[in-house]
Amino acid sequence: MKLPILTTLTAALLSTTALADEIWVTNEKDDTISVIDIETMEVVRTIETGERPRGITFSKDYSVVYICASDSDAVQVMDPETGEILYDLPSGEDPEQFVLHPDNRHLYIANEDDAITTVVDTETRTVVAQIDVGIEPEGMAVSPDGKIAITTSETTNMAHWIDTETQTLFANTLVDSRPRHAEFVKDGSELWVSAEIGGTISVFDVATQTEKAKIDFEIDNIHPDRVQPVGFEFTNGDTHAFVALGPSNHVAVVNAETYEVEEYILVGRRVWHLEFNRDRSQLFTTNGVSGDVTVVDVESRKALKSIKVGRFPWGAAFRPTE
Amino acid sequence: MFNSRRACGVVFALAIGLASAARAEVAVQIHYLKQIVPAPPTLSNLDPIPEDLGLRGAELGLEDNITTGRFLGQTYSLSVTEVAPDGDFAAALRAALAETDLLVLDAQADQVTLAADLSEAADALIFNAGAADVALRDTECRANVLHTIPSYVMKADALMQFFVSRRWDEIALIAGDRAEDVAWADTLEASARKFGLRFGARKTWAFDADMRRNAAQEVPLFTQELGDYDVLLVADATDDFARYISYNTWRPRPVAGSDGLRPVAWHRVVEQWGAAQLQSRFEELAGRHMLDRDYAVWAAMRSIGEAVTRTGAADAATLRDYMLSDAFELAGFKGRPMTFRSWNGQLRQPIPLVHERALVAQAPLEGFLHQRSELDTLGLDQPESACTAFAN
Numbered sequence: 001m002k003l004p005i006l007t008t009l010t011a012a013l014l015s016t017t018a019l020a021d022e023i024w025v026t027n028e029k030d031d032t033i034s035v036i037d038i039e040t041m042e043v044v045r046t047i048e049t050g051e052r053p054r055g056i057t058f059s060k061d062y063s064v065v066y067i068c069a070s071d072s073d074a075v076q077v078m079d080p081e082t083g084e085i086l087y088d089l090p091s092g093e094d095p096e097q098f099v100l101h102p103d104n105r106h107l108y109i110a111n112e113d114d115a116i117t118t119v120v121d122t123e124t125r126t127v128v129a130q131i132d133v134g135i136e137p138e139g140m141a142v143s144p145d146g147k148i149a150i151t152t153s154e155t156t157n158m159a160h161w162i163d164t165e166t167q168t169l170f171a172n173t174l175v176d177s178r179p180r181h182a183e184f185v186k187d188g189s190e191l192w193v194s195a196e197i198g199g200t201i202s203v204f205d206v207a208t209q210t211e212k213a214k215i216d217f218e219i220d221n222i223h224p225d226r227v228q229p230v231g232f233e234f235t236n237g238d239t240h241a242f243v244a245l246g247p248s249n250h251v252a253v254v255n256a257e258t259y260e261v262e263e264y265i266l267v268g269r270r271v272w273h274l275e276f277n278r279d280r281s282q283l284f285t286t287n288g289v290s291g292d293v294t295v296v297d298v299e300s301r302k303a304l305k306s307i308k309v310g311r312f313p314w315g316a317a318f319r320p321t322e
Numbered sequence: 323m324f325n326s327r328r329a330c331g332v333v334f335a336l337a338i339g340l341a342s343a344a345r346a347e348v349a350v351q352i353h354y355l356k357q358i359v360p361a362p363p364t365l366s367n368l369d370p371i372p373e374d375l376g377l378r379g380a381e382l383g384l385e386d387n388i389t390t391g392r393f394l395g396q397t398y399s400l401s402v403t404e405v406a407p408d409g410d411f412a413a414a415l416r417a418a419l420a421e422t423d424l425l426v427l428d429a430q431a432d433q434v435t436l437a438a439d440l441s442e443a444a445d446a447l448i449f450n451a452g453a454a455d456v457a458l459r460d461t462e463c464r465a466n467v468l469h470t471i472p473s474y475v476m477k478a479d480a481l482m483q484f485f486v487s488r489r490w491d492e493i494a495l496i497a498g499d500r501a502e503d504v505a506w507a508d509t510l511e512a513s514a515r516k517f518g519l520r521f522g523a524r525k526t527w528a529f530d531a532d533m534r535r536n537a538a539q540e541v542p543l544f545t546q547e548l549g550d551y552d553v554l555l556v557a558d559a560t561d562d563f564a565r566y567i568s569y570n571t572w573r574p575r576p577v578a579g580s581d582g583l584r585p586v587a588w589h590r591v592v593e594q595w596g597a598a599q600l601q602s603r604f605e606e607l608a609g610r611h612m613l614d615r616d617y618a619v620w621a622a623m624r625s626i627g628e629a630v631t632r633t634g635a636a637d638a639a640t641l642r643d644y645m646l647s648d649a650f651e652l653a654g655f656k657g658r659p660m661t662f663r664s665w666n667g668q669l670r671q672p673i674p675l676v677h678e679r680a681l682v683a684q685a686p687l688e689g690f691l692h693q694r695s696e697l698d699t700l701g702l703d704q705p706e707s708a709c710t711a712f713a714n
Binding site for chain 1: 386389393394596599603606628651652653659695696697
């Protein structure tokens with residue numbers, strides 16, 4: 001759910017102050033999406049979805065939004081203007097998380113209950129491939145050049161490397177317990193994978209699929225068992241990663257060059273996934289247990305505000321409104 | 323001898339596009355051995371014990387291991403023996419040990435020690451997934467036995483932490499007259515004292531009346547003599563009379579222990595921490611909810627799987643060393659990594675406190691601290707355990 005950086009950003013912002021961008025948050029236990037107006041920092045719309053919405057991502061042109069409605073066994077395609085569900089995509093059972101290929105056409109979907117990654121062509125609305133992966137696939141990523149897709153499996157504890165040309169696995173690499181989230185960074189030269197129970201992030205060299213670094217987290221007065229990295233997102237230029245640390249209720253700021261943690265920021269309870277605003281000056285965190293979203297100022301690394309959303313907020317996606 | 327012997331899942335080896343398929347083939351053979359115990363008669367037959375209790379956990383654990391193993395060139399197979407109530411348990415053990423040195427036992431405490439002490443088991447690794455008896459983690463511990471089912475002390479401590487946090491300081495107790503009931507009651511009482519709670523009256527339930535007819539009349543009188551208290555514990559290990567206590571006590575007080583608020587290893591109401599996924603995988607396989615012993619057997623199978631994945635070995639000695647090392651951790655869907663206690667082989671694990679319809683809390687509760695792991699606030703801590711078999 002990374003937004004391509006717009007070169008005309010500053011100009012656009014200055015000329016369109018009236019247009020407020022939005023953060024869309026899926027509420028796992030309310031079957032809704034809360035739409036946050038970034039300008040006013042308030043929920044301005046609540047949209048009904050299928051059952052147990054989790055993963056959420058917009059098409060590259062923001063004309064539609066894809067939603068994993070896990071318990072409805074569907075990926076729903078919604079018109080973001082009207083909030084109307086246009087149609088469902090065949091998704092395989094229990095879709096939890098997905099990633100849109102850079103071709104803006106193929107969705108790679110983790111089918112949590114079936115140990116399968118399903119590849120769906122969003123234009124023909126057909127399943128292109130189903131790939132056997134480990135148990136409870138969750139984290140999904142695609143390399144910037146589109147050649148590699150990643151699925152992480154929570155119980156098998158692996159990152160599975162998929163060749164998107166042949167839709168087959170070409171490598172499987174072990175990580176620590178319960179891998180949750182994966183991202184390609186630094187022009188696709190590195191792959192980061194978080195392990196929730198292991199309490200680490202593994203950094204892989206993509207060319208060789210070997211681990212080149214492992215990041216540990218340590219927060220004063222919080223037992224290491226509770227420090228559980230899940231979602232993470234990168235600042236401009238991939239210099240720093242913001243890492244959600246689950247029930248420790250903190251977000252870590254990691255220097256992506258040295259792999260060292262620079263700071264921990266207190267947010268809401270059981271922080272889960274993260275999303276930036278347009279220029280990545282603000283970070284929005286979904287806090288599953290406290291049912292809110294914390295807004296963090298990236299520059300000062302301070303929490304600014306928390307915004308009440310639905311029950312068990314899970315995913316978050318940025319939507320520009322112009 | 324034993325009444326059934328089935329080979330349940332079998333080996334499949336798929337090398338799905340391994341980057342470095344050069345890894346050596348590892349074949350892991352596990353034997354699940356269950357002693358069938360006839361359930362004693364109880365006042366109500368509302369909740370029959372599933373016949374495949376435990377076995378389904380073994381099957382799910384096997385599936386999980388196979389799925390992981392196929393990416394690493396590792397294969398798993400499971401054989402199953404169910405010993406009839408009058409069967410020859412020792413003979414079944416010997417047959418199993420002739421086949422593999424990785425055993426998962428779903429049996430009573432004396433059978434666990436019998437298994438551990440067989441000369442054929444000297445180099446085996448045995449998992450106790452059925453017996454919660456404290457002695458097995460204490461004076462009767464064995465170096466070749468690891469425990470994935472929580473002990474009675476762990477469960478009792480979990481309850482007491484909850485009472486402390488709610489300031490339910492005064493405890494009364496009713497216990498059945500079976501040996502297991504008395505043991506469970508003694509453990510609860512000791513735990514209450516350990517946590518500084520005031521332990522008041524304790525009465526033995528020795529009625530033989532049919533409580534479906536008489537609970538409303540008998541229980542108020544029976545509990546009147548308990549005096550005042552904040553919470554009433556019921557120790558009824560075989561689920562005989564506990565269900566008839568709630569709402570019939572003389573004073574309006576909550577019930578906990580074997581009914582009401584119960585400490586468990588697993589229950590259908592556990593759904594956080596990805597547990598919903600484990601629940602649905604189990605339900606798809608078994609057509610019923612996952613219960614305590616299914617979970618303990620599954621955890622034993624997965625502990626083996628995790629150790630094989632990380633070490634690439636299949637021999638009991640290497641796996642045991644790894645499981646008892648700092649490197650081992652099992653993701654058990656209870657929100658924290660689970661590890662084995664190096665002094666008595668007990669799997670550290672959170673204890674959900676549940677009622678039939680929801681998770682109430684999960685121990686260890688906030689504020690109960692320990693220098694090593696908060697999970698060690700539950701159960702026999704190193705200084706308390708008389709187990710010496712693990713000392714190297």
